[in-house]
Amino acid sequence: MATFLYKLGRSAFRRRRLVALLWVALLAVAGIGAATAPVATSSSFSIPGTEAQRAFDLLEERFPGAGADGATARVVFKAPEGQKMTDPAHKAVVEETVAALKSGSDQIVSVTDPYTGQAVSQNGSTAYVSVAYKVNAMELTDETREALTQAGHNAQGKGLTVEVGGDALQTMPETGSGEIVGVVIAGIVLVLTFGSLVAAGLPLLTAIIGVGIGVSSITALANVLDLGSTTSTLAMMIGLAVGIDYALFIVSRYRAELAEGREKEDAAGRAVGTAGSAVVFAGLTVVIALVGLAVVNIPMLTKMGFAAAGTVVIAVLIALTLIPALLGFAGDKVIGRKQRKAAKAGAEGGATGSAKSEKPNGGTRWARFVIRRPVMVLLIGVLGLGAIALPAASLEMGLPDDGVKPTSTTERRAYDALSDGFGPGFNGPLLVVVDGDKATADKTVSTIKDLQGWAAVTPATPNKAGDAAMITVVPKDRPSSGATETLVHDIRNATGDDVLVTGATAMNIDFSQKMNDALVPYLALVVGLAFLLLTVVFRSILVPLKAALGFLLSVVAALGAVVAVFQWGWLGSLFGVEQTGPIMSMMPIFMVGVVFGLAMDYEVFLVTRMREAYVHGERPGEAIVTGFKHSARVVTAAAVIMIAVFSGFIGMTDQMIKMIGFGLAVAVLFDAFVVRMAIVPAVLALLGHKAWWLPKWLDRILPNVDVEGEGLAKDTPADGAPGSKPDLVKV
Template sequence: MATFLYKLGRLAFRRRWRVLLTWLALLAIAAIAAFSASAPTSSSFSIPGTEAQRAFDLLDQRFPGSSSDGATARVVFKAPAGEKITEAGNKAEVKKIADEIRAGSSQVESVNDPYTSGGVARNGTTAYLSVSYKVGSEALTDATRTALEEAGADAKSQGMAVEIGGDALQVAPETGSGEIVGVAIAAVVLVITFGSLIAAGLPLLTALLGVGVGISGITALATVLDLGSTTSILAMMIGLAVGIDYALFIVSRYRAELAEGREREEAAGRAVGTAGSAVVFAGLTVVIALSGLAVVNLPMLTKMGLAAAATVVIAVLIALTLTPAMLGFVGKRVFGRKARAAMANADAQALAGVRTPEAKPNMGTRWARFVLRRPVAVLLVGVLGLGAVAVPAASLELGLPDDGSQPVSTTQRKAYDLLSDGFGPGFNGPLMLVVDGQADNNAKAAALGISATVKKMDDVVTVLDPVLNKAGDTATVTVIPKDRPSSVRTEELVHDIRSAASKARAENGAEVYVSGATAMNIDFSQRMNDALLPYLALVVGLAFLLLMLVFRSVLVPLKAALGFLLSVVAALGAVVAVFQWGWLGGLLGVEQTGPIMSMMPIFMVGVVFGLAMDYEVFLVTRMREAYVHGERPGEAIVTGFRHGARVVSAAAVIMIAVFAGFIGASDAMIKMIGFGLAVAVFFDAFVVRMAVVPAVMALLGRRAWWLPRWLDRALPNVDVEGEQLRKRLGDDAEGTGDFRGPDGGPGSERELVRV
């Protein structure tokens, strides 16, 4: 592996113009394809294998045209104080608004009359009309949205409340300016880390180009592959973070090789052969974690994971090819002026036989030595601290957002509350029973039977009369629960109805399915819960094998996996505290607390696991490299931190900044994922990898690198630490063959360039 990447790095360095033009051509092709493609829409939502999905599929077959992909809106009216919505003046105003909406756009398909369709509350103060559109919400024109928003302006001025719910006003999620701030912070961190604007700009430039290719490709294929509008945002979030980090590690290693006296092309080859090997395996762990989301068997989540994984693959390829090519353009300007002057001065003194005074140990060296002196204390503080943060995770409640989770200032939330007040909390989440009586054509009898049973249940307000299809073999029954859609009582009601349906099937042979948006959300949450453990087993198992190849050890991959579990549970605890309990919610722009999005835990597990293994690979590979070249276990830990702690810390700060930039997004899911990933990276990089990992390895000593002989012979040698490469290039056993300081570290000229 290292030898192949070494050759690739040198080739890219020599053929830098060809490499650059190839990537620019790919970007241009992807951008043209994206510009020519239709705009991405919300992907179709389905949960294969669930009862709610079977009901929807049956409705498509037996009630042709009943399900539409068009947008919908509910315009809710509440009469002025002391009046009824059924009074002549208010009634005329409602009908006037309906006519305005109908005439306001050619995209309107139908507008019902609340006075003839049962859209008036029993207390007579509230009514609603339903609007159906010919196209989805993303395809609605600004003129159509404006007509809908302004339809009730006159009525509002006369004291009538007019609010709008549904998805017609839903717009594609916006990330705001947060990601720009994140990139700006990343730029500052890179400048501080490298002391050179050119060196700082390289990771940003290559990462942005890679993200441009990936996002353009996703946009071009969005309609063909039915990718949701949030897919590109999530792919950008992950691709940008890993793209900067991967280029950062290669540039840093290139600077180190130059400081050791290598020629530029040789330095580029060695940087890609060593740091590039870590990039490949770190990228593989991320790809495994994201692709593994397919085990959930949820098309939307699978597509999101694969799209993000594709962006990570592009980031790896960019780092291995374009980064060394760009290094060929900048030459030694990858160092700042002061560093170049210091290097020239050191070279002159070396030629004159003057020995340069040794520089002080850097922060990574001092921290590693501190941990080696107090491993038990550091381990206990790290584990107990993360355990305390993880406590709120025990109160995790899962659900899917609806208009009831919108901020109270929005018209969608106001419409939701008006419907709850006028028709009852359960009106916003009706259940639909689908009765399949095809076998004996007994749909009507079965529907009446299940309706009578459901009416007797405590948590039911109303059961509407069955509606039969033209063939008479299928019926639908609408049930209005007492409680709100996301409540525990409503979930229990769904299970009770399904139990009653099983008994009905045994009695008359008719199939009865419970569906509707509320039942779909319940089935979705259950699917997420059921898939979490198998997903963890698959991802952790595959990554364990991969890390065993990298580190030639059993205990190091095991420690990495356990450390990941600790950091991800702590991150979930922080998410619950903020988004469910409301702690610091105002500071982070969380206007409405509620259940955590059902897909959040499993998605965060996948992404965080991949990113956590990044830092494990980058940091511990340096330790492994030092160990196989003859250093004692404790010395290897110090060497790993001397070379890697500064860069890993910078990479973590960059990734945190990028993820935190998405907290300002308008979409609740993007906001939650941005926060969750930011705190997870913080916990994993600065607590687990920087404190828990060296403490555990200090306690294990040589046992950390133990591998049974039979397993050592069975596993292929991928040479991530570059041992075979060093032998091929004729390096000595020490690994560099150059001067080392009294503490076994690099000589002063290398310290002067701060690598």
């Protein structure tokens, strides 16, 4: 592989104008496709194989239109203390609002009057108007939303408290300035790392091009593939982080090759042949982790994983082709001015300058410290992450609703007003679908009423054919409570196979259960495939095993931090968490997938240099020091960049994006700086030669992918040979 990538890098360097033109053209085509494509909508949400989904499908079949995915809204009215919504003056305001809503937009299907639709609370303090729309929330026009909010404002000024809830007010997640700050921080780190604006700009430029192509392609195909509005945001988050990191490693290796006196084209080829090999395998681990989300069998999650994986593939291809092409354009400017002057002075000084002993850098000093005290470092790292992981034992999962939004939003205030007026379970009613005649439905109503935990059970509503019926059950407790989950299970256990329970609350319960059931198979698949891949890369059994165990430690610690902040509220205000609540059901498995791929990046980049030194004859301890000497600074810079990029998404208004951004940022922090930079060298120091042990029979079977670039030594001219043209510029 190293030889092939070496040739690819040299070819891209020589034909840099053609390569750059092809990538710019691809970006233009993707951009035009995104600009002309219809606006992305909310992707359809389904959970195949669950009772809630079967009930929803039966509802669509027997009650056409009843399960439509059009947007809904509730305009909630609350009377002043001591007054009732049935008072003539207040009733007149509500009726005026109903009339205004009916004439406010042609996208409205129906507006329900609370006085004829039994939408007034028992104590008379609260009433609500239900509004149904023809299209989903993302397809509502600004005029329609303005008409809805204006109707609420007009009623607000007439003595009533008025709030608007429902998904009709849902818009595309707002992108705050945090993402820009993350990119700026990445730029600063790159400048400090390279000492050159040109070298720092290359990873940023190529990452932006890659993300632009990936996100534009997703936008162009969003409606065709039903990708949804958040898919592109997640792809951008991951694509930007890995794009910068992959380019960073190749540019860094290119500068190191120049420092050894290689000619520029040869240095570009060697950088792609060595660091590029690590990029390929690191990218493969990320792709495996993201594509592996398909085993969960939830279409929305599968599409998110495939879209993000596509962006990672683009980042890898850009690192292997566009980076060497741009290095050809950069010339000597990829080296910092101070370094160029130092190299020139060193060249003029001749042997005296070259004889000076190289000072150990920070990576060298840290590696030697860990080698001297491996047990202490290992214990501190494991116990520290273990303590942070403790809150993960209290993990509660659920799907977000208006109840988790900040109290400053009208949606949250409407949610609370309905809970106060109609009971905590009103915001999460259960919909029971009966596949049978009226007698079966009436019997089901009686069975449900014999159970505990419900606040209201409506009479059965049959369909036109009389072969199915709907029953609405309002729980006593809030939608995310354990009592409501118990009620769902009790209804399912007490009724037959012809009775199915659905609704947002039941879907939430089934979704969380499906996530739990899929976690172990998913881990087995992803970790197993990655273990095989790393065994091929490192030609070792214990190194991949150590990598997998270290990942599990860092991801559990990251989950503990997420629980502490988003569920318990610790330091919540610091991260903009205004309302605590259950962790979103998809968060653990999604974080496992993404973090595993990213964790293996650092494992490959760091340990590859150690193995390279070991196979060239260095002792295990020396190999660890050599690996840190060449890779620690770059890995540190890459981790800081990735943390900065992910942290930028904490400023998003969307709770899911905010939580994922925080989770990924702390996971990279733990994995890069505790696991890879501390625990890994400590374990390797304790194992010694055994770390690189591989059974002979397995050594014969495994393909030799030559990640270390050993083949380049015999396939390319050596320094000073006739084919070699040393560059005058050294680092």
